[in-house]
Amino acid sequence: MSTNPTRRAWVQIDGGALRRNYGRIVESAGPEVRILPMVKADAYGLGVADVVSCLAPLGPWGWGVATVPEGARLRDLAVERPIVVCSPVPPDELEEVVRLELQPTISSLEALEALERAASTVGVRATWHLDVDTGMGRSGFDFGSVDAWIDAATAPREVLRWAGLCTHLHSADEDAQSIHAQWERLAGVLDRIDPGAVPADGLLVHVLNSAGAFRAPEYACSVVRPGIFLYGGGIGSGQPEPEPVVSVHARVVHVRDAEPGATLGYGSTYSASRPERWATLSIGYGDGLPRALSNRGAALVNGRRVPVVGRISMDVTVVDVSGVEDVAAGSVATLIGSQDDGRITLDDVAGRAGTIGYEILTGLTDRLPRVWT
Numbered sequence: 001m002s003t004n005p006t007r008r009a010w011v012q013i014d015g016g017a018l019r020r021n022y023g024r025i026v027e028s029a030g031p032e033v034r035i036l037p038m039v040k041a042d043a044y045g046l047g048v049a050d051v052v053s054c055l056a057p058l059g060p061w062g063w064g065v066a067t068v069p070e071g072a073r074l075r076d077l078a079v080e081r082p083i084v085v086c087s088p089v090p091p092d093e094l095e096e097v098v099r100l101e102l103q104p105t106i107s108s109l110e111a112l113e114a115l116e117r118a119a120s121t122v123g124v125r126a127t128w129h130l131d132v133d134t135g136m137g138r139s140g141f142d143f144g145s146v147d148a149w150i151d152a153a154t155a156p157r158e159v160l161r162w163a164g165l166c167t168h169l170h171s172a173d174e175d176a177q178s179i180h181a182q183w184e185r186l187a188g189v190l191d192r193i194d195p196g197a198v199p200a201d202g203l204l205v206h207v208l209n210s211a212g213a214f215r216a217p218e219y220a221c222s223v224v225r226p227g228i229f230l231y232g233g234g235i236g237s238g239q240p241e242p243e244p245v246v247s248v249h250a251r252v253v254h255v256r257d258a259e260p261g262a263t264l265g266y267g268s269t270y271s272a273s274r275p276e277r278w279a280t281l282s283i284g285y286g287d288g289l290p291r292a293l294s295n296r297g298a299a300l301v302n303g304r305r306v307p308v309v310g311r312i313s314m315d316v317t318v319v320d321v322s323g324v325e326d327v328a329a330g331s332v333a334t335l336i337g338s339q340d341d342g343r344i345t346l347d348d349v350a351g352r353a354g355t356i357g358y359e360i361l362t363g364l365t366d367r368l369p370r371v372w373t
């Protein structure tokens, strides 16, 4: 069977742009700083295997994931570098963490003790990072009660190896001041660490996400954890723009002339107000095109920007191509990306759909083949 991935609808990924975006993170953070590309959620929907092979030659220190299965997947792909699990792990997955030599971020003494038990059971020394909550509120030891936990958390434990200290920024894309405030809180914790507890090869301190890596590179410390910028998502107004990496395309599969009054789509939320020409695109919310773009979104067809009309269905979406020359079944429509001078960015689409680029990317479903260039 021959399958042409560009037949119906597909995601196109520009590996060169991904690498150049990585290079700009390195430039901003500085050459000494290690990079931990975040490849959680199938590398933000791009496909983790391909992202890892694209970026591995650039020498990242390790890879960041959110879940244990994501770490297991990387080990299956023969990744040998450090893998840091950046979200808290359910207790019954800790033995697998140890077996796979994943590096969990730990948020409480209970979790640390559970990791210690898992490491004893498996019989392997586990490397871990201490997560500090400096305002995100969803994980980490509380910075404010540092005296209550710091000595117990950092005391040497035979089956554990303490490798790092991290926190996560809550508003780096919006507000530089918040970054400084969170840093001050982390610095208060750093000050309280007994120098004798610090590992001989030093402590890896990591704070910055993509937005932080540009807005406050002075806090790059040992490691930065970029995600969205690598994949072409914006990091806030007035900030450097990444090169676009992901584009989304679909074929026109049907074209019809609509008389005034002709109704369109579920709920007949749209009807032709004049003689119109409608083109049906073979992509819908079942592919990850947000239904919120119904009667609001746009596409590029033959280089022209055309509006989405009617409700987006699971499998198809209709655009008004009145006045666009030569639209026929087989024409390519671009939902995210460029055609000639026309451009629809990931963040345009996200804004119109009332969400963020992260959710658009991670929402693109398996129905869309990922085509790398």
Ligand SMILES: *Cc1c(COP(=O)(O)O)cnc(C)c1O
Binding pocket: 038, 040, 086, 168, 208, 209, 210, 211, 225, 226, 227, 228, 229
């Ligand atoms: C997802 C994530 C990042 C990356 O954030 P971006 O905004 O995508 O750069 C960094 N650190 C942690 C802990 C994360 O969960």
